[in-house]
């Protein structure tokens with residue numbers, strides 16, 4: 001897929017394969033979850049957000065695989081989940097499910113061209129792998145950044161979610177990989193998908209999702225269909241380049257925003273959309289699939305204005321932002337400044353919100369509208 005002399009080509013190669021592996025894990029867990037209505041797999045965290053067997057299993061698997069491939073225990077991984085809830089005695093059923101999901105997934109590693117463990121991991125090793133992802137990142141050195149399941153609510157509803165893996169090198173996002181198991185590779189699939197109500201009966205007949213990836217400075221981003229372990233991962237053969245849309249007329253542009261109102265301000269976005277002259281209804285999409293849609297040219301704008309007091313975390317943005325940028329788009333905060341991934345787990349200093357666009361012309365219009373609307377808003 002890459003010239004071996006390119007910087008971080010090994011990291012990207014391993015990351016893409018690992019994301020394929022865990023996409024397949026997530027699909028299995030999502031299927032079980034939706035077919036059995038197995039609430040046993042879902043827990044609430046202290047902040048009332050959801051966490052599932054998939055979140056922990058993906059984090060453990062990615063952590064184990066990256067540690068195996070790069071630097072053992074010294075690797076720096078910043079990821080969303082911790083072991084607190086899972087270590088409690090009342091979570092022993094979940095821990096059992098996580099351990100078996102992780103081992104089932106790791107056993108497939110050779111089929112993806114990677115090396116798995118010689119023997120199955122025990123509960124202690126799985127907890128250790130999750131807990132190893134407790135780095136807080138920072139401006140120096142290399143830090144892997146993982147959101148094991150981005151859009152957990154979309155995941156439990158059988159809707160869109162993403163597995164987001166990035167690597168930050170000296171404060172800049174150097175590689176980004178986004179696994180989107182419910183986002184088929186064919187064009188217009190997101191709009192068609194969001195028009196149907198995703199129910200279990202459609203799951204089996206649905207087309208395969210995709211994995212998208214990029215490397216900083218390549219000026220390119222790639223997409224390939226999800227590859228199952230029964231077929232060897234042929235990175236070179238199945239990948240195609242993706243590019244942002246060339247639409248720059250607001251009247252024709254599609255804009256995406258989060259589904260949930262908890263952490264975003266829909267009415268402010270609607271005001272901006274009106275000022276800029278966007279005509280279409282917003283496409284409300286769970287997870288970083290919004291960035292994927294811009295990078296693939298299926299939508300032109302993604303706006304997210306956070307409620308006061310909410311701080312954006314780097315794992316919710318790193319992979320998606322790099323994908324949009326390398327596919328030809330622009331991402332900044334609402335003041336027009338690039339996002340700063342060098343300051344720990346939060347996007348510190350973020351001005352009001354995030355604006356991702358397919359091109360500069362639309363981006364400028366949105367930023368101008370933000371400045372014009374801000375004073376009259378009640379954020």
Ligand SMILES: [Mg+2]
Pocket residue numbers: 055080147148149150151152
């Ligand atoms: Mg998550």
